[in-house]
Amino acid sequence: MIAAFGGWNDACQAATDTVRHLLDVYESREIGHICCDSYYDYQSSRPMLCNVQGHRRIVWPETTFYEVTAEPETTFYVAMGPEPNFHWSDFCQRVLRFADECDVTNIITLGSMFADCTHTRALPLSHTCGDDDDASDDSYCGPIGIPTVLNYQAAEDGFEAESLWASVPQYLGGDECPAGTLRLLNELSALMDFALEDGDLAASAEKWRLQADMLVRCNDDLSDYVHHLEHLMDEHGEPDASDVPVPHAKQLVEETEEFLRSFDHPAAPED
Structure with a gap:
């Protein structure tokens, strides 16, 4: 299962755009969601009023799960939604219960952050495994987001858990960063030992x-x-x-x- 969450963990939407890309290039179907009421502050994650097939409806923030079929014998799952505001531990346990029901054994969380890097060089990428204290970025002490919490809880519950974070130039904040999305996608391909289609991401x-x-x-x-x-x-x-x-x-x-x-x-x- 590949999971990405919008908000603080998603600089220039590079992480959630990776999941959107997978849903765009492969056959997928929605298989479940986590309802919103217990987890979101609607003043920070506001509901949206949308026209759906000619009917106006309110779309509430929620985490949605999809089954993605890349090839007849290659299926994986993705989870995407806004970062919740409340009850993170309970939220992560619900994600992991859903993963367990789908017989998932590996969980990969995605994130992107603003950093002092440049668009003229390959964007830095951090790869950590579960709660491994020997990870290359173990010197970090500070705030964390829901991908890190989910990653740690997944490792504690017996899943193979890995986390990928792409760095995005801070001077290009506010716009999408397809280079960051492509960086995450390529690393996902290596982790999954499967060549994920990059579509028009390179262009x-x-x-x-x-x-x-x-x-x-x-x-x-x-x-x-x-x-x-x-x-x-x-x-x-x-x-x-x-x-x-x-x-x-x-x-x-x-x-x-x-x-x-x-x-x-x-x-x-x-x-």
């Missing part, structure tokens, strides 16, 4: 990089920041955030979002 990732290149060329502050990151990565590997001068980080992100919106929707020419 979308290249377009994303070209847009970011244009943004960097048009913003001297951002260009200096990216070149500094590249220098640190070339010399020392992934940089420590404390080593990177980002005096105008919020401003750079806001300018990035405004630029990308204008790139996708260019202004009409003046008469």
Whole structure:
């Protein structure tokens, strides 16, 4: 079972877009869901009013499970929904009970985070196994999200549990990151020992990089920041955030979002 949750754990939607991609390229069917009332604060995860086949209806936040058929003999399950606000331990146990009912033995959680990395290099990816204290990123101490809690509980309950996290450049916050989605998909392929179809993700990732290149060329502050990151990565590997001068980080992100919106929707020419 592959699980991804929107919100804090899902920078630029790279994690949940991985699940959406799998649902788009393979035959799938909804097989269950976890109802919302006990787990969500509707002021932070608001219901949506939608038109469904000509009828207006309220769509409540919930976690949905799908069975995905990649080949006649290759079936797996995915779970996706907003990160719950309440009762995380109970929520994770419900996910694991559902996995057990489907005879799942392996659970892979996906996440994406903003980091001091650049679009000009391969996006960093973290891979941990269950509650393994010898993982490469075991120096981290700080807040965690529902993928980490689910991963640990899965390992404690006897599942083979692994977690994949892609890093996304913080200066490109607010937009989708197909390069991060492709990075997660490729690592999933390796873990599952199955070549998952990437569809148009490679082309979308290249377009994303070209847009970011244009943004960097048009913003001297951002260009200096990216070149500094590249220098640190070339010399020392992934940089420590404390080593990177980002005096105008919020401003750079806001300018990035405004630029990308204008790139996708260019202004009409003046008469």
